[in-house]
Amino acid sequence: MAEITIGKEDFLKFREFFYRKTGIQFDDAKRYFVDRRLAERIEATDSRSFRNYFMLLRFEASGEELQTLTNLMTVNETYFFREEYQFKCLVNSILPEITTQKKDSRPIRIWSMPSSSGEEPYSIAMYLLEYWPGIEKWDVEIISSDIDTKILGQARRGLYSPRSVQHLPKNLLAKYFKAAGDGFQVSEELREAVEFTRVNLMNQADVRAYREFDVIFCRNLLIYFDDLSRRQAADTFYDALHPGGFLCLGHSESMSRISSLYKARKFADSVVYQKPKEAR
C-alpha cells in the first residue's frame, strides 16, 4: 500500500474539526503525532486518502470512527496526582471558598467519577490530608463511582504498579503505601476513606441519590460521550451539586461547549465550573 501523506491543509482542516468536536487542540508541534494516527486510521478503515477518511469522520451516522480516533488521540492513562494543578486548585481556592460560605457544619462532599482503578479519589484524599489545613476542622466525604464493577473491585483493593505511583513525592509513597508484590498497595486507612459505588451516569435511577455535593471531579470522561450524552451528564452534575458547588473537568474539556448553566471560574491553578450560587 502506498504511503499515506497528510498535507498541511488537511492537517489544518482536521485540527479545526477535531477541536470543535472534542475541545482537544493540537498545535503545530503535534503535527507528527496527529499525522501518524490519522494515517493509521486511514489504513485501518481502508479509506485510501485523507479526504475519504475525513468524510467518514464527519458524516458517519454512528460517530464510531470519531470515537475510535478520539481514543487514539488521547492518552488514556491514569496515575496518582495526574493533572495535579486541579488538586492544588481544590485545596488553595475551591475548598477555602466553600468553607467560607458554608452555613452548616455538615461534611464537605466530593464525588470523583469515573473512579477507574482509584488513583484519582485516593489522590484527592492524600491531597486533603497533606495540603489542606481545613481538614483539621471539616469532615469530608469522598465518593467515587464507575460503571465498571471489575474496575471498582480493583480500586477497592488499591494495588498499583510502580508506574502508577511514579509522580508521588517519596514521603507520601512511604506514608500511604506498602510494598505488595512488584508494586504497592494503598494503606488501609486511605482505602477506608473512599466509598466506591457503581453508577451509570446515563441512568437517572442510578444517579438520583447522588445529591448535595460540593465538588465533582469528572475528568477525561465527557470527551468519550456523544453530544446528547454530554448534555445529560451536565444536567446530572447540576442536580448533584449544591448551589455554588464546583465541577472540575479534564484539561481538554470545556463545559461552556456543553451547557450554559455553569459559570467558568478562573483560579490561579485551574479553570473550573461552578453551579450558580443563586440556583436551586
Added chain:
Amino acid sequence: MPIVKKAPAASRDQDERELQRDCASLVLQLADGDPTTRRWAAKDLVGCPDVSAALIGRLRQERDPSVREIILTALTQRADAQAVAALVECLRSEDVSLRNEAIEAMKTLPDEVAPIMGGLLGDADPDVRIFAVNVLESLRHELVEQWLKEVIERDPHVNVCATAVDLLGEVGTSYSREALEKLKERFPDEPYIRFAADIALKRICSN
C-alpha cells in the same frame, strides 16, 4: 481521620421525593412555582407518551435556564415531529441562548432534521437561514455538502453565503468547486467572501 465514609444511598433514600411521578402529575408539575420541581418533572417526562406538546408549552414560557435546558434535552431525546417543530420554532426566538440551545439540539438529530432542512434553508428570514447553516456545522448527514452548495449558488444574502462558505472550507470537495468560483463573482465587492471561498478552494485542491 476526618475523611468519613458515607455511601449516597445511606445518606438519602433512593427516591424520597414526595410528589407523584405518574405522567399526568408530572405534566401538572411543569407549571409548579418551584424551578426544581419543574426541572425534575421535565426530566422524568422523557419516558411518558404524548407529552411533547406539554413540554413545548412549558418551554415557550419558561424563564429559568436550568429548566429550559432540561426541556430541550428531553425534546431531543424524544425527537418526534412535534419536538423537532418546537426546536425549529426556537430558531425564531429573540432569546439568544434559547436559539443557541435549539441549534445545538438540532445538530444531534440528523435523521429528524434532514426532511425539514430544505424548508429552513429557504426560509424568508435570513437569520433563520443562517441558523440552519449553523445546524449543518455538526450534522452527520450525507447531504450536508449538497445543501451548502445550494446555499452559495442561490441565497441572495451575503451573510448566509458567508456562513455556508466557511463550512465548505471544512466539508467541501471538488463537487463544490465551481459553485465556490461563481460565488466570488456573485459578490465581487465582498472581500470576506473572496477570502473564505479561496481558503475552501485551496483545501479542496490540496486533496
